[in-house]
Amino acid sequence: MSEDIYKEIILDHYRNPRNKGSLSNAEISAQDNNPVCGDRLSIDIKLEDNVVSDIKFDGEGCAISQSSASILTEMLMGKTVDELSKFTKDELLEELGTPSLGPARIKCALLSLKVLKMGTYQYLGAELPSDSDN
């Protein structure tokens, strides 16, 4: 896909976020912020038989962080907890079209993945690996 198409996808998700909101009694729930800018993000996930049956995100921030979260929620629907824990930054960045993103913007894009990993590992009762956004 061309760079313009990726930019359009990001803007579309920013203007019309998918799965925005919160879930009560979510099995997986986490939030964090980008310490550089203060932008924040939360993700709630409901599970059925260890599979994502509903997912919502909420937050405030730049177009990249918010659209990345919106895109991530679409990618995670129907995945198992094991798949959530193994989801890689490359999978997300590929969907976002990162050749057009610089290092600062990559941090914005990965905020949603960081929150996902925090919540998933907390749910599993496991320690978050130091390279958890890989």
Ligand code: FES
């Ligand atoms: Fe804050 Fe992008 S500028 S997450």
